[in-house]
Amino acid sequence: MxxxxxxxxxxxxxxxxxxxxxxxxxxxxxxxxxxxxxxxxxxxxxxxxxxxxxxxxxxxxxxxxxxxxxxxxxxxxxxxxxxxxxxxxxxxxxxxxxxxxxxxxxxxxxxxxxxxxxxxxAMPSFPLCAEDCEGLCPVCGINRNEGRCSCDTRRIDPRLAALADFFGKDEE
Ligand SMILES: [Zn+2]
Ligand SMILES: [Zn+2]
Incomplete structure (x- = not known):
């Protein structure tokens, strides 16, 4: 127009x-x-x-x-x-x-x-269904907004896991 x-x-x-x-x-x-x-x-x-x-x-x-x-x-x-x-x-x-x-x-x-x-x-480049959307479990893929799982996601990042081991040994 x-x-x-x-x-x-x-x-x-x-x-x-x-x-x-x-x-x-x-x-x-x-x-x-x-x-x-x-x-x-x-x-x-x-x-x-x-x-x-x-x-x-x-x-x-x-x-x-x-x-x-x-x-x-x-x-x-x-x-x-x-x-x-x-x-x-x-x-x-x-x-x-x-x-x-x-x-x-x-x-x-x-x-x-x-x-x-x-x-x-004005369109979002990172659209979220809700601001506090909890996303998917990186281990089993469950939608955390809809259910719980018992995956241990603390160990998901191998670099962090290695670091945890390192500090763990240090304390012994
Ligand atoms: Zn979402
Ligand atoms: Zn899971």
């Missing part, structure tokens, strides 16, 4: 509401942790204040992940807020390389590419 600058110029600061949906297939393709997702429903508003154009709002979608610790698939309702500022080249001095202000090249604000970036940046 594109927002015409002229539409905002005419509104004298009065916000213009917009709604847009993002294609889930492309987003899924671009983030390896996204296993599936619904259409991303986006609501926001755009306004011109001074020489700058502001766009803000939130995106919402149900996203399927696989827990990085216990490998269980789960779905999370994600709400991703966004806020972006734009300026035309004429605004000149207010825009420098280091500011977060996007320089506009044409007569419109192209929303979709920016919204896609914001959405992807």
């Amino acid at each position: 594109n927002i015409k600058l002229v539409d905002l110029d005419h509104r004298k600061g009065e916000p213009l509401a917009f709604q847009v949906t993002l294609d889930p297939a492309e987003l899924k393709e671009r983030h390896q942790e996204i296993r599936g997702l619904t259409t991303v429903e986006t609501k926001g508003e755009a306004a011109k204040l001074g020489n700058l154009y502001h766009v803000k709002g939130a995106m919402e979608a149900n996203v399927d992940f696989v827990c990085a610790r216990c490998l269980k698939p789960f779905t999370e309702h994600m709400i991703v807020p966004f806020a972006e500022t734009f300026a035309t080249p004429e605004a000149g001095s207010e825009v420098d390389e280091e500011s977060d202000i996007h320089l506009l090249e044409g007569e419109v604000i192209e929303l979709n590419p920016l919204l896609q970036e914001d959405f992807l940046l």
Whole structure:
């Protein structure tokens, strides 16, 4: 979706509401942790204040992940807020390389590419089914959120085991 600058110029600061949906297939393709997702429903508003154009709002979608610790698939309702500022080249001095202000090249604000970036940046790179997910037992593979086992996982790392032996002998 594109927002015409002229539409905002005419509104004298009065916000213009917009709604847009993002294609889930492309987003899924671009983030390896996204296993599936619904259409991303986006609501926001755009306004011109001074020489700058502001766009803000939130995106919402149900996203399927696989827990990085216990490998269980789960779905999370994600709400991703966004806020972006734009300026035309004429605004000149207010825009420098280091500011977060996007320089506009044409007569419109192209929303979709920016919204896609914001959405992807908000996705977890280490998704967890729960913050305190206990993961899988490294010995027998049981999901520790669902059951207990009696494996001795203290000895799982051979380097640590060797170290334990070493200190053990030292004390004798
Ligand atoms: Zn988990
Ligand atoms: Zn076990």
